[in-house]
Amino acid sequence: MPEELAEQPDVYDVVGIGFGPANLALAIAVTEHNAQQDTHPVRSLFLERQPRFGWHRGMLIDDATMQVSFLKDLVTLRNPTSDFSFLSYLHSADRLVDFINQKSLFPLRVEFHDYLEWAATRFTDVVRYGHEVVQVTPANTAGAVELLDITARRADGTTTTFRARNLVFGVGLTPHLPEGVVLSDRVWHNRDLLDRVESLRRPTGDAPPVRFVVVGAGQSAAEVTKYLHDNFPHAEVCGVFSRYGYSPSDDSPFANRVFDPEAVDHFYSAPPEVKQLIMDYHANTNYSVVDTDLIEELYRRVYQEKVLGTERLRLFNVSRVVESVESGDGVRTTVESLTTHEKTVLDCDIVVYATGYRPGDPLGLLGDLSALCHRDEAGRPAVARDYRVHTDGELRAGLYLQGSTEHSHGISSSLLSTTAVRAGQILDSIVTQVPAQLVSTR
Numbered sequence: 001m002p003e004e005l006a007e008q009p010d011v012y013d014v015v016g017i018g019f020g021p022a023n024l025a026l027a028i029a030v031t032e033h034n035a036q037q038d039t040h041p042v043r044s045l046f047l048e049r050q051p052r053f054g055w056h057r058g059m060l061i062d063d064a065t066m067q068v069s070f071l072k073d074l075v076t077l078r079n080p081t082s083d084f085s086f087l088s089y090l091h092s093a094d095r096l097v098d099f100i101n102q103k104s105l106f107p108l109r110v111e112f113h114d115y116l117e118w119a120a121t122r123f124t125d126v127v128r129y130g131h132e133v134v135q136v137t138p139a140n141t142a143g144a145v146e147l148l149d150i151t152a153r154r155a156d157g158t159t160t161t162f163r164a165r166n167l168v169f170g171v172g173l174t175p176h177l178p179e180g181v182v183l184s185d186r187v188w189h190n191r192d193l194l195d196r197v198e199s200l201r202r203p204t205g206d207a208p209p210v211r212f213v214v215v216g217a218g219q220s221a222a223e224v225t226k227y228l229h230d231n232f233p234h235a236e237v238c239g240v241f242s243r244y245g246y247s248p249s250d251d252s253p254f255a256n257r258v259f260d261p262e263a264v265d266h267f268y269s270a271p272p273e274v275k276q277l278i279m280d281y282h283a284n285t286n287y288s289v290v291d292t293d294l295i296e297e298l299y300r301r302v303y304q305e306k307v308l309g310t311e312r313l314r315l316f317n318v319s320r321v322v323e324s325v326e327s328g329d330g331v332r333t334t335v336e337s338l339t340t341h342e343k344t345v346l347d348c349d350i351v352v353y354a355t356g357y358r359p360g361d362p363l364g365l366l367g368d369l370s371a372l373c374h375r376d377e378a379g380r381p382a383v384a385r386d387y388r389v390h391t392d393g394e395l396r397a398g399l400y401l402q403g404s405t406e407h408s409h410g411i412s413s414s415l416l417s418t419t420a421v422r423a424g425q426i427l428d429s430i431v432t433q434v435p436a437q438l439v440s441t442r
Helices: 021-034 086-092 096-101 109-123 190-201 219-231 255-259 261-269 272-285 292-308 364-372 419-433
Strands: 014-017 044-048 127-129 132-138 148-153 159-164 166-169 187-189 211-215 236-240 313-316 319-327 330-337 343-348 350-353 398-401
Touching: 014 021, 014 148, 014 159, 021 044, 021 109, 021 419, 044 159, 086 096, 086 109, 132 364, 187 190, 190 219, 190 350, 211 219, 211 330, 211 343, 219 236, 219 292, 236 319, 255 261, 255 272, 292 313, 330 350, 398 419
Parallel strands: 014 044, 014 166, 044 127, 166 398, 187 350, 211 236, 211 350, 236 313
Antiparallel strands: 132 148, 148 159, 319 330, 330 343
């Protein structure tokens, strides 16, 4: 073998950037594909910047439940017989009968996270934790780009480069903050809630918090409000949102059809104006909405405290935060009524912004290669039905998106509902588009 060939790095059929639920579902699909007879094995690798598996750890509140059925786990809608299902996890934990007896489709969030960790531990051989992808470049300097070099940086600053025929972006969403808001020890995003609260409980000599402000009207904001009210019984908790009250989520059976796998087909083929209608009609299945039980619990608390004359839970509805000035011992937050313009100044210890997430540019790592990726008139990636980014013919390596496709594939793009099915569709695309003789063998 010529020396220059011997020095070439191994080539993976697929490298996944990020190892959250989306790419974990893909890893499972690859494993089950490779276990079949008479198939060419697909060689995969996943790069995750976190030191271990974790999914929204900052919001793993003890009594918070999932808003999606356990049947929409990592595999069931794609392969109901898989031993990576949530039911298989329950059986392995000796809780299957107990779970059935509680008559609920919605497990605790901490339990579902444990299920995800249980599945992730079975892929330690194909995941590199503590590897942050910093660059993607062509593997060759001339001709069509059929292979990509992915450079990842470790915690110690050293880098490693991996080579792939296909790249799957599963990088998740970025916390959203109102313009001008800067996170600090006293200004948080709810993503970091539990870690931040733990720091408050450590002995520091500081007085315990006496007032929290929570900004936001969605499920996370309501959960944070209840959590702080429960865990800091001597503190005032102030919720600020622009609505009259928390709006209930629509989880009725017909509305839930918007999360069906076939709904993705309908959405993808619909004209732009119909796409917008669907998003407008069904935004209340996911965005800025709260479970009815939680709404009723918070209202009960507000009313009870009014009766008792100890109003510790205060809700500033139809309002917004117009100014927040941090000092050494607190945050002076000014809340303005949207109807009367009356302003209330709240001297608080902590402000928590539960203001959601936004998709970043998943192709930002591509550098000069991004010029070969097609975009729509709004600058968003142009994506085929199989989640492959449309590119110029010069770029033949596959680029696939897990998330950041709401504009093309619908409201379930960043949710768990179609994760299992989408992973299978991406894998099918990779397998069918890579010639059999080029697919790696182990």
